[in-house]
Amino acid sequence: MKIVLLSGGSGKRLWPLSNDARSKQFLRVLETSTGERISMLQRVWDQLAAEGFRQDSCIATSKGQVDMIQSQIGSEAEIVIEPEKRDTFPAIALAASYLYSMKDMPLDEVMIVMPVDPFVEQPFFNRLRKLERVVQTSGADLALLGVLPTYPSEKYGYIVPKNMEDNISDYLQVHSFREKPREEEAAKMIRQGALWNCGVFAFRLGFIIDMLIERKLPIHYEEAVRQYGRFLKTSFDYEVVEKTERIVVMPYDGEWKDLGTWNTLTEEIASPLIGKGTLSPDSQNTHVINELDIPVTAIGVSNLIIAASPDGILVSDKEASPRIKELLNSDELRPMVEERRWGRYRVLDFLKYEDGQEVLTKRICIQAGKNLSYQYHHKRKEVWTVIAGSGEMILDGHYRRITTGDVIVIPAQSKHSLKAATDMEIIEVQTGTELVEEDIVRLAMHWEEILQFCFI
Known part of the structure; x- marks a missing residue:
């Protein structure tokens, strides 16, 4: 079977x-x-x-x-x-x-x-x-x-x-x-x-x-x-x-x-408060789930789901919560947080100018021992600022060690990868046109394979 x-x-x-x-x-x-x-x-x-x-x-x-x-x-x-x-x-x-x-x-x-x-x-x-x-x-x-x-x-x-x-x-x-x-x-x-x-x-x-x-x-x-x-x-x-x-x-x-809606999912969530916030004792059958760094406070409200993430904030009566599918325009929604095999990232800011140029800022967290793929992009330049941790990097075949405070400029078409020696956090600023996840050409996934691209 x-x-x-x-x-x-x-x-x-x-x-x-x-x-x-x-x-x-x-x-x-x-x-x-x-x-x-x-x-x-x-x-x-x-x-x-x-x-x-x-x-x-x-x-x-x-x-x-x-x-x-x-x-x-x-x-x-x-x-x-x-x-x-x-x-x-x-x-x-x-x-x-x-x-x-x-x-x-x-x-x-x-x-x-x-x-x-x-x-x-x-x-x-x-x-x-x-x-x-x-x-x-x-x-x-x-x-x-x-x-x-x-x-x-x-x-x-x-x-x-x-x-x-x-x-x-x-x-x-x-x-x-x-x-x-x-x-x-x-x-x-x-x-x-x-x-x-x-x-x-x-x-x-x-x-x-x-x-x-x-x-x-x-x-x-x-x-x-x-x-x-x-x-x-x-x-x-x-x-x-x-x-x-x-x-x-x-x-x-x-x-x-089927825990596919907020009213059914919250039946199986043990804690009425997840994340930063406060829920008053007289708020009955209300759940607050907060992924943001700012607190959410709910006072004297019952039968609500209050959910907050980098993608947005929802306040809804639990029974009415399935209607969110009817109200959302998915074409306008860009995922602001993603979990990856190497860690996670969160979009901090996104700007689009009249001339078509875009600027996207991410906070990237890479787990110790994990690595990004060896990749390049057609339509964007990236600037990395290491704000925590250390690791090793390959940029267009050149090997270097990087640590907190380092700034790395990655031009469009430049092949690059990174392996974290300790947990790392990087602020990444992308500039270019069509700043989408699909603009990634992956050449290798595993670090041992990636090292074969290194000549210095």
């Missing part, structure tokens, strides 16, 4: 803490029993390890999330990288081609696909073993995991089984699907045995490989990456699940939540 975790999302519903670069699964707002704050990704990765599944798991994601994933769970995690964002059907197809051609997974072995960020307890992962057996014994092409609902939610999709009352096995035949019904309809469906669709699919690898062959799509990973634009940009639910006839569902009676 192989498990594929789908990591995606635009980050709109948990703005301003989440954004296009930092989706909900990366927010470190959950607490362990020891009080450590971890993300949904870290929690699920630890749960997989506890069940003995980590070595059989990989993460399917876009290029923009790779650094964040490696920063939070380490570089040993196996990652299947989409060359561009499309949807869950092409992402799952790409992962299948990877397991088939790069990992030599047999066609009759079971592949389980699940979101990277469900809020569940450990028994949920034990059910994945049973789901594997259902695929092997039921004769179905697809087996789903369906959660027994605890209330008639309008936010979830539903799986409607056939003849639930007559079933004595671990699984049910699926009759139909219903996406986000109204509360009255959801209540009626629950009385008839409907289950929440938690986005977990299981099938033999050959089921997807045969589908790709039939559609004349590549089944070898490297070719699938090259031809990724040919894969239909659609969801796996729509393209595969709803069109499959032999499909079963295994009920799961346990805790499951």
